[in-house]
Amino acid sequence: MTSLEQQIRPFTVRFRDEALDDLRRRLATTRWPSQELVGDRSQGVQLATMAALHQYWEKEYDLRRVESRLNALPQFTTEIDGVTIHFLHVRSENPDALPLIMTHGWPGSVVEMLDSVGPLTDPSTPADAFHLVLPSLPGYGFSGEPVQTGWDLARTARAWAELMRRLGYDRYVAQGGDVGAGVTDAMGRIGPDGLIGIHTNLLVPALNDPSVLPDATEEERAALAAIKLFQTSGNGYFVEMASRPQTIGYALLDSPAALAAWMIDHDTDAYYKIGHAFVDGQSSGNLTPDHILDNITAYWLTGTGASAARSYWEAYGPDAPTAGSAPLPAPRVPVGFSTFPGEIWRTPRSWAEKSYPTLNYFGEAARGGHFAAWEEPELFAAELQAAFRPLR
Numbered sequence: 443m444t445s446l447e448q449q450i451r452p453f454t455v456r457f458r459d460e461a462l463d464d465l466r467r468r469l470a471t472t473r474w475p476s477q478e479l480v481g482d483r484s485q486g487v488q489l490a491t492m493a494a495l496h497q498y499w500e501k502e503y504d505l506r507r508v509e510s511r512l513n514a515l516p517q518f519t520t521e522i523d524g525v526t527i528h529f530l531h532v533r534s535e536n537p538d539a540l541p542l543i544m545t546h547g548w549p550g551s552v553v554e555m556l557d558s559v560g561p562l563t564d565p566s567t568p569a570d571a572f573h574l575v576l577p578s579l580p581g582y583g584f585s586g587e588p589v590q591t592g593w594d595l596a597r598t599a600r601a602w603a604e605l606m607r608r609l610g611y612d613r614y615v616a617q618g619g620d621v622g623a624g625v626t627d628a629m630g631r632i633g634p635d636g637l638i639g640i641h642t643n644l645l646v647p648a649l650n651d652p653s654v655l656p657d658a659t660e661e662e663r664a665a666l667a668a669i670k671l672f673q674t675s676g677n678g679y680f681v682e683m684a685s686r687p688q689t690i691g692y693a694l695l696d697s698p699a700a701l702a703a704w705m706i707d708h709d710t711d712a713y714y715k716i717g718h719a720f721v722d723g724q725s726s727g728n729l730t731p732d733h734i735l736d737n738i739t740a741y742w743l744t745g746t747g748a749s750a751a752r753s754y755w756e757a758y759g760p761d762a763p764t765a766g767s768a769p770l771p772a773p774r775v776p777v778g779f780s781t782f783p784g785e786i787w788r789t790p791r792s793w794a795e796k797s798y799p800t801l802n803y804f805g806e807a808a809r810g811g812h813f814a815a816w817e818e819p820e821l822f823a824a825e826l827q828a829a830f831r832p833l834r
Contacts, residue, residue, distance in 0.1 A: 547620020561823035581749030603634030630773030691748025778829030784811025
């Protein structure tokens with residue numbers, strides 16, 4: 443066994459019976475707020491949505507379901523830069539498959555990518571296959587919680603490059619959405635050995651400084667208006683986690699109802715899909731009640747609500763250790779970008795071209811939103827296959 447192999451250890455999810463019993467007890471004793479005074483979600487997650495989610499979680503959902511789903515795939519851990527990193531490593535049967543590392547975001551986890559594993563590793567066209575590496579961000583899921591500050595997006599990007607090196611991949615691509623888009627963008631800008639291209643479905647430069655983006659067309663003005671609307675009425679979770687993550691962390695670790703409400707109050711499109719899934723039983727795409735609760739249950743049972751929230755302070759907070767540091771250079775590798783119609787920030791092609799001089803693919807999917815891999819795994823896989831096909 444080589445020294446690199448010794449650093450990588452097989453991993454199996456095992457939730458203690460006592461942890462499941464504790465969750466059931468907390469669900470049974472939830473204290474509810476009074477009926478809201480408005481008939482929409484302008485004050486936050488509506489009571490009817492939370493009551494339906496809670497009822498399903500307590501009475502119908504299999505609390506060991508997410509454990510079984512994860513254990514059906516090869517999982518491993520390795521220590522990088524002082525933090526234990528959990529990851530799924532699913533190799534395609536096609537030996538010539540292109541290695542791909544994909545990064546989730548918040549309030550997601552590797553759970554949101556599980557249904558894209560099959561389409562990516564075993565596609566109808568074997569030449570489009572990928573070997574998949576799906577790591578859990580530091581402080582998320584089964585990865586360790588950093589014990590010191592400084593784990594910004596660039597540090598995570600460098601950790602992912604080391605992970606791919608340990609796995610023996612000297613030529614690979616990277617993909618990410620939400621926070622994962624920030625990590626993937628950083629990987630493209632750092633340019634580690636072996637990285638030959640990146641793809642994201644969230645335009646990181648547009649969120650960092652929308653003032654520099656074109657606003658000459660109706661599409662561009664509508665996109666800027668959507669960003670402004672989010673910044674004024676939809677980013678409460680962002681401000682709290684980027685500035686006071688420890689404060690909200692107490693609720694996220696103590697109350698499963700608080701955790702669930704905090705996680706589903708993320709963006710308009712996904713919220714309504716989740717609300718319909720529980721209240722009306724009308725699932726949208728792959729966002730079924732079971733899939734949604736797989737993710738929430740994983741957060742609860744790993745106790746990572748607070749540590750995941752702190753990742754926003756690390757990456758985006760004004761007091762973050764790396765705030766004010768020099769920006770990374772533009773990516774030198776080819777960049778692919780896909781926009782999905784339900785995304786909070788629908789991206790015009792002109793923005794992607796201005797943000798990435800090396801843009802070599804721009805795709806517009808027919809369905810899906812902010813959680814593209816989770817909502818529409820087949821369409822998501824098709825976008826990645828198209829984006830990376832020229833690099834094989």
